[in-house]
Amino acid sequence: MWIFRGLRDGVVTTRxxxxxDTYxxxxxxxxxxxxDATGAAETPCPTSAIRRGPGGVTLDQGRCIQCGRCVEAAPETFTWSRGSDVATLTREALTVPAETDENLAKVREDLARRTRALGRSVHIRHVDAxxxxAEEWEILALLNPVYDVHRLGVFFTASPRHADILLVTGAGARGMTAPLRRTFEGTPDPKVVIAAGTDAISGGIVGPSYATSSGIGETVPVDVWVPGSPPSPFALLHAILLAIGGVS
Structure with a gap:
């Protein structure tokens, strides 16, 4: 059965x-x-991602849960972005329209210097904070035949002692503050932390609150920020490769 299915479908793994890849x-x-539009600041947003300032309307993609209310209410001001290359190396870069970040080149250089020692193979420890x-389903998809992260030398590990990258999801629950910090401290240098999803970046629709923080950045230093609610497998893969210098 599997032989016939393979002959019928051919190679399904993305290149x-x-x-x-069109997807x-x-x-x-x-x-x-x-x-820009008059009244755009009053556009409904459950996470207060939309702001109006002296320079016009801005939208914090790190708080966007992709509910679509702004696109529906003010299509002349807001639309959906396209593409999976949404990960950034700074939190500020998630605010659009983005201002020129003079420090971005230095941030990229510092990250490249730290991860150069990792070589062609990296191990990831996923932490649910x-x-x-939702994000866990997308992470799981990275292991299926379509994405097959192993082809790129990316592997998941059960121990932070063997990890190069911490892939953290969740809004930063208060009860996970100490475990997340211990996991970070237990991961050998050089290490990279990826905040995966809107919740991990800003706390999403539930943070900050008595139970959650404003994202994991309050607990551990973050190197790569991946917006999305949840981010797609391609967006996660792009973030991983961005962290280790596989894409620019």
């Missing part, structure tokens, strides 16, 4: 990043700003 480019990402489970 990205060596070759373009990678067509994925609907967080909302983004395309213009109060997730609703």
């Amino acid at each position: 990205w990043p060596r070759r373009p 990678f480019d067509a994925w609907r990402g967080p909302a983004t700003v395309i213009g 109060g997730s609703d489970g």
